[in-house]
Structures are given as C-alpha cells and as structure tokens.
Amino acid sequence: MRRYLIAMVVLGALLALAGCRGSRGDFVPVVDPELVNLTKEEAFQRGETLYETKKFQRSRKFYTHVYENYPNDPLGRRSLLRVADTYFGQKGMLNLVEAQYKYRDFINRYPGSELADYAMLQIANVSFEQMERPDRDQTKTREAVERFRDMLAAYPNSKHRPEAEERLQLALDRLAKHEHIVARFYMQRRNFEAAITRLNGIVETYPGYAERDATFFDLGRALESMGRTGEARLYFERVVAEFPESELAGEAKERLQDLQA
Numbered sequence: 001m002r003r004y005l006i007a008m009v010v011l012g013a014l015l016a017l018a019g020c021r022g023s024r025g026d027f028v029p030v031v032d033p034e035l036v037n038l039t040k041e042e043a044f045q046r047g048e049t050l051y052e053t054k055k056f057q058r059s060r061k062f063y064t065h066v067y068e069n070y071p072n073d074p075l076g077r078r079s080l081l082r083v084a085d086t087y088f089g090q091k092g093m094l095n096l097v098e099a100q101y102k103y104r105d106f107i108n109r110y111p112g113s114e115l116a117d118y119a120m121l122q123i124a125n126v127s128f129e130q131m132e133r134p135d136r137d138q139t140k141t142r143e144a145v146e147r148f149r150d151m152l153a154a155y156p157n158s159k160h161r162p163e164a165e166e167r168l169q170l171a172l173d174r175l176a177k178h179e180h181i182v183a184r185f186y187m188q189r190r191n192f193e194a195a196i197t198r199l200n201g202i203v204e205t206y207p208g209y210a211e212r213d214a215t216f217f218d219l220g221r222a223l224e225s226m227g228r229t230g231e232a233r234l235y236f237e238r239v240v241a242e243f244p245e246s247e248l249a250g251e252a253k254e255r256l257q258d259l260q261a
Contacts, residue, residue: 035065040075047082056086081106081115088122091129100126117155121164124148128167134177141178144171169208176206176215183218192222213243217252229259 035043047062063079063086070076084102087095103119103126110116124147130140148168152161183198199219202209209215220235236259239252 032061032065035062038062038065040066040070040073044075044079044082047079051082051086051089054089056089060086077106077110077113078115080109081119084119084122088126088129093130096126096129117151117158117160120147120151120154121158121160124151124164125167128171131171131174134174135181138175138178141171141174144168145175172206172208173210176202176209177211179206180211180215180218187218187222187225190225192226195222196226213239213246213248216242217248220252220255224255224259233259 034046038046043062044066047059047066050056050059050062060083063082066073067076067079067083071080080102084099084106087099087102100123103123106113106119107116107123113119124144127140127144127147131144132138132140145168148164148171151158151164152168155161158164179198179202183195183202186192186195186198196219199215199222202215203212203219216235216238220232220239223229223232223235233256236252236255239246240249240256243249
C-alpha cells in the first residue's frame with residue numbers, strides 16, 4: 001500500500017511537470033492568473049491597495065510584475081521603489097538589508113529620477129531602524145548620521161528635508177546620550193577628569209542635544225567635586241539662565257547657594 005501511494009505521488013509530479021512543457025519539450029512559463037489580464041496601471045494600483053493594508057508580501061508581487069515588464073516606464077520605476085518599500089515595511093534584519101539593496105539599485109539604475117532623494121532618505125532610514133539603544137554599540141547610529149548628511153548634501157531642496165533633519169537630530173541625540181552615559185559612569189567611579197572630557201565633547205560636538213541642561217549640570221557637579229568651584233558656578237548658572245523650565249534649574253540654584261555659602 002505504501003509503495004502504491006509513493007508511486008501515485010511520483011506520477012502526479014511527473015504529470016504536473018509535463019504540463020509545463022511545450023510540444024517540443026521546452027518549458028512554458030506559468031503566468032499568474034491574477035496578473036494576466038491587468039494593465040500596468042491596474043497592477044500597480046492593486047499593489048498600492050495591498051500595501052496600504054500592510055500586506056507587503058502580496059503587494060510585492062504586483063509591483064514586481066510592473067517593474068519587470070515595464071522597467072523604463074515611469075510606473076515601472078516607481079514599482080521598483082515600491083518593492084524596496086515592501087521590504088522596509090516588513091522590518092526585521094534580513095528585510096531591511098534587502099530594502100537597502102533595492103533602494104541602492106534604484107539609484108544606480110535611475111540616478112536622475114525625481115524620486116532619487118526619497119531612495120537616499122530610505123537608505124538612511126534603514127540604518128536608523130537598525131540603531132541600538134544608547135548604552136549599546138553605536139555603529140549603526142553613526143552610519144545613519146553619515147547617510148542622512150549625504151542625502152541632505154545631495155538634495156538640499158528636497159521635500160523630504162524636514163524628515164531627514166529631524167531623524168538626523170534624533171541619531172545625533174543617540175550618540176550624545178551614549179557619551180553622556182559613559183561620562184556618568186566615570187563620575188560614579190570618581191574619575192572626574194575623564195567625565196569632564198566626555199561632557200565637554202558633548203557640548204562641542206552635539207549643540208542640539210536634547211539633554212544639554214543635564215550636560216551642563218553634570219559638568220558643574222564634576223568640577224565642584226574636583227574643587228574647581230569657580231568653573232562649576234559657570235555651568236550651574238548656565239542651567240538656570242538657559243533652561244529655566246528644566247527640572248534641574250531648581251537644583252542648580254541650590255548648588256549655587258551652597259557654593260556662595
């Protein structure tokens with residue numbers, strides 16, 4: 001009985017294979033019935049509808065069909081970009097790597113496209129999505145910073161500039177936060193000289209850092225701990241003057257009063 005079942009499975013496979021051959025034994029490509037009667041516009045719109053509902057893998061089939069059949073058509077070019085978007089939308093390391101490859105492929109094929117700035121933005125966004133927490137390795141964060149800057153330099157008038165600038169600042173904040181964590185580690189170990197070096201680096205390198213008030217406050221604390229009270233006062237005063245709404249402003253005032261006493 002078992003041999004009979006195996007024989008039937010093999011026979012079925014052979015019949016299916018035979019059905020894919022022409023009269024002379026050549027393979028005949030199988031056409032997806034969902035695509036055979038669609039115009040390029042209809043296929044692209046079907047992909048868009050699926051994409052909007054986050055059915056990325058299914059939408060990719062329609063975009064790929066349009067691109068492969070109309071590679072030099074504006075809709076075909078958009079479809080290649082949309083294929084990259086489907087991988088980006090699925091997230092996950094492998095999908096993001098594939099998305100980045102597709103965005104680069106788009107730029108290489110169509111460097112003069114009006115959508116090239118978006119492709120460059122998305123290459124940067126792939127690195128942005130891969131950034132680690134501030135207390136972890138920051139290789140991908142530095143990569144994102146470099147790629148956002150490349151995009152802004154290449155397309156200074158892009159309509160995507162606001163998004164690129166916003167995400168660039170978030171990536172810079174991540175790098176600054178990493179340095180801040182290291183500085184506080186040194187302070188906990190009472191290695192105030194090393195902490196001051198790190199904190200000064202933040203002040204000089206990351207002027208837009210969201211926790212600049214905390215950086216000044218920590219500089220004041222580190223300098224005060226080293227007996228450099230005159231310099232410490234300057235940083236506590238900056239917290240009070242430049243960040244009056246900060247939660248640290250009140251504590252900075254108390255520190256100033258203690259130093260005066």
